[in-house]
Amino acid sequence: MKTFKVFGLLFTLVLMIGVLAACGGSGENNEQAGGDSGESSGSIIVGGSSAMQPLIGAAAEQFMSENPEVQIEVQGGGSGTGLSEVASGNFDIGNADYFAESKDDIPADELVDHKVAVVGMTAAVHPEAGVDNLSKEDLKKVFTGEVKNWSEVGGNDQEITLVNRPDGSGTRATFNEFGLDGKTPAEGITEDSSNRVKQIVADTPGAIGYLAFSYFDDEGTVTPLSIDGVEPSDENVQTGEFPIWAYQHSYTKGEPEGLTKEFLDYMMSEDIQNNLVPAQGYIPATEMKVERDAEGNETDK
Amino acid sequence: MSKAQNNEAVTHRLLKKNRSSAKRNERTGKIIVFTSAAIIIAATIAITLFLGYKGLKTFFVFDIDIWNFLTSTTWDGTSESGAFSFIFGSFAVTFLAALFAAPIGIGSAIFMTEIAKKWGQKVLQPVIEILVGIPSVVYGLIGVTVIVPLIRNHIGGLGFSLLAGMIVVGVMILPTITSISADAIKAIPIDIKDAAYGLGATRWQTIYKVIIPAALPSLMTAIVFGMARAFGEALAIQMVIGNVKGLPDSITDQAATLTSIITLDMPHTTYGSVHNSLLWSLGLILLVMSYVFIIIIRVVSSRRKI
Numbered sequence: 001m002k003t004f005k006v007f008g009l010l011f012t013l014v015l016m017i018g019v020l021a022a023c024g025g026s027g028e029n030n031e032q033a034g035g036d037s038g039e040s041s042g043s044i045i046v047g048g049s050s051a052m053q054p055l056i057g058a059a060a061e062q063f064m065s066e067n068p069e070v071q072i073e074v075q076g077g078g079s080g081t082g083l084s085e086v087a088s089g090n091f092d093i094g095n096a097d098y099f100a101e102s103k104d105d106i107p108a109d110e111l112v113d114h115k116v117a118v119v120g121m122t123a124a125v126h127p128e129a130g131v132d133n134l135s136k137e138d139l140k141k142v143f144t145g146e147v148k149n150w151s152e153v154g155g156n157d158q159e160i161t162l163v164n165r166p167d168g169s170g171t172r173a174t175f176n177e178f179g180l181d182g183k184t185p186a187e188g189i190t191e192d193s194s195n196r197v198k199q200i201v202a203d204t205p206g207a208i209g210y211l212a213f214s215y216f217d218d219e220g221t222v223t224p225l226s227i228d229g230v231e232p233s234d235e236n237v238q239t240g241e242f243p244i245w246a247y248q249h250s251y252t253k254g255e256p257e258g259l260t261k262e263f264l265d266y267m268m269s270e271d272i273q274n275n276l277v278p279a280q281g282y283i284p285a286t287e288m289k290v291e292r293d294a295e296g297n298e299t300d301k
Numbered sequence: 302m303s304k305a306q307n308n309e310a311v312t313h314r315l316l317k318k319n320r321s322s323a324k325r326n327e328r329t330g331k332i333i334v335f336t337s338a339a340i341i342i343a344a345t346i347a348i349t350l351f352l353g354y355k356g357l358k359t360f361f362v363f364d365i366d367i368w369n370f371l372t373s374t375t376w377d378g379t380s381e382s383g384a385f386s387f388i389f390g391s392f393a394v395t396f397l398a399a400l401f402a403a404p405i406g407i408g409s410a411i412f413m414t415e416i417a418k419k420w421g422q423k424v425l426q427p428v429i430e431i432l433v434g435i436p437s438v439v440y441g442l443i444g445v446t447v448i449v450p451l452i453r454n455h456i457g458g459l460g461f462s463l464l465a466g467m468i469v470v471g472v473m474i475l476p477t478i479t480s481i482s483a484d485a486i487k488a489i490p491i492d493i494k495d496a497a498y499g500l501g502a503t504r505w506q507t508i509y510k511v512i513i514p515a516a517l518p519s520l521m522t523a524i525v526f527g528m529a530r531a532f533g534e535a536l537a538i539q540m541v542i543g544n545v546k547g548l549p550d551s552i553t554d555q556a557a558t559l560t561s562i563i564t565l566d567m568p569h570t571t572y573g574s575v576h577n578s579l580l581w582s583l584g585l586i587l588l589v590m591s592y593v594f595i596i597i598i599r600v601v602s603s604r605r606k607i
């Protein structure tokens with residue numbers, strides 16, 4: 001009887017400690033999971049940017065079907081999560097749609113950047129606004145709230161409604177930096193998912209948001225904006241004429257080894273870059289004629 | 302069965318088994334029950350401690366002024382950020398939803414307990430259960446595709462609004478309010494009703510003057526339970542409220558809630574950043590508020606007269 005009581009008490013205690021440790025430990029016990037880059041066990045974990053998840057997931061599937069012994073787990077979680085987890089060693093590869101340098105809390109110097117693809121984006125406008133081209137100056141005026149009606153920038157008499165992305169979103173950061181030259185947009189509806197942004201812009205007269213090129217289709221539910229007369233096309237991004245684009249980064253902690261390296265080499269292979277990457281709506285990183293560094297400086301390749 | 306007979310039956314059952322196995326059963330049962338209780342208590346304590354630790358970091362590690370955090374309406378993920386517009390948004394949605402759901406919920410509870418006892422329960426009970434079972438993302442989708450355009454075309458504004466949030470969340474908390482209210486009304490002793498009828502009161506007079514006052518503390522509990530649920534709702538509200546940081550001017554204006562900002566911003570933050578910590582603080586506010594709701598429920602139900 002007594003031993004049972006002691007046992008029960010101990011059991012309960014262990015459980016309580018377990019629960020507490022599981023909750024409190026996110027900062028401390030991150031170290032053990034990473035490290036083994038999987039060459040022996042044949043499995044790696046990739047995660048981060050949910051925008052990149054379909055591309056990386058499709059590549060991983062293709063890689064696994066060619067190498068049946070290999071297990072690649074692709075997770076979402078957002079770019080912030082991807083960077084944090086790869087820095088702490090929980091992910092073998094952390095995906096992010098912005099430079100690690102842009103986040104103060106990430107030891108960017110410990111991470112190695114692999115630019116696996118490029119995404120071009122532009123403003124998406126409700127068709128009834130009556131604009132399909134804006135000068136950059138006008139685009140800034142629209143997004144900073146200086147202009148409230150489309151008629152002021154050559155469109156129809158329709159009030160402007162802004163659709164933004166959340167603070168910290170890579171899409172937002174890219175658009176603000178290269179579309180608005182670093183200006184902060186005025187408050188507006190905030191949505192995270194590109195599909196929902198597209199839906200809102202399509203449904204709300206006078207709405208303007210921003211989307212990756214792949215979200216524009218022939219149906220014309222939303223109008224892609226040309227900027228300063230330059231059409232938002234893959235070619236114009238590659239030549240550096242169209243300003244709003246970003247790398248899709250896959251970060252590793254230190255130089256990649258083993259399976260991690262094999263997979264990243266596979267991502268950069270011609271087959272993936274020329275087939276899968278465009279099929280998923282991205283621009284092959286290998287086709288870029290210009291380069292950009294973490295500070296946003298652009299140079300010819 | 303009388304008490305004596307009952308005791309006899311129990312004694313008989315116990316005597317049939319030998320004593321040591323009964324003892325063992327006793328112990329196993331005790332261990333299972335105690336462990337379950339311990340797990341729940343431990344989980345609650347752990348969540349509170351964890352959220353407290355994470356949420357208070359904002360003020361003690363990043364040295365953000367707590368007053369500024371609670372009162373400022375600018376939010377950009379930096380140390381100047383304040384949560385007031387989200388606190389306001391959460392409360393606005395909660396009270397509006399309660400305003401929408403309480404009359405309907407209590408009304409249908411009265412309907413199914415007092416007016417149409419038989420088929421009211423047969424029809425309303427399953428309807429309520431279905432409403433409970435619908436996932437919140439479905440409420441959100443219906444809100445976006447039906448309610449938002451409806452508001453945009455017939456009332457004005459963009460459609461994404463406090464009003465849309467009030468309707469969607471109101472419908473979501475309706476089953477909570479209805480079922481707790483129905484239980485409360487059912488718990489009223491029949492003698493009181495008989496007394497009312499005996500004095501010549503009509504059915505409406507009985508409901509108005511006797512049943513509702515007698516059940517009032519429990520009805521209040523039902524409403525507060527509904528409000529607690531509304532306060533914590535994240536997914537559906539995020540889809541229809543527009544998530545505009547700032548104070549809404551009217552009910553057709555967009556707003557943002559504590560939950561919607563957490564779900565929107567969290568994936569983009571890195572662990573240990575100010576922005577991340579600020580979001581944990583928003584979570585802490587949600588937890589504190591759920592404690593407050595529980596305290597209110599306790600206080601209100603202790604005032605129950607019957």
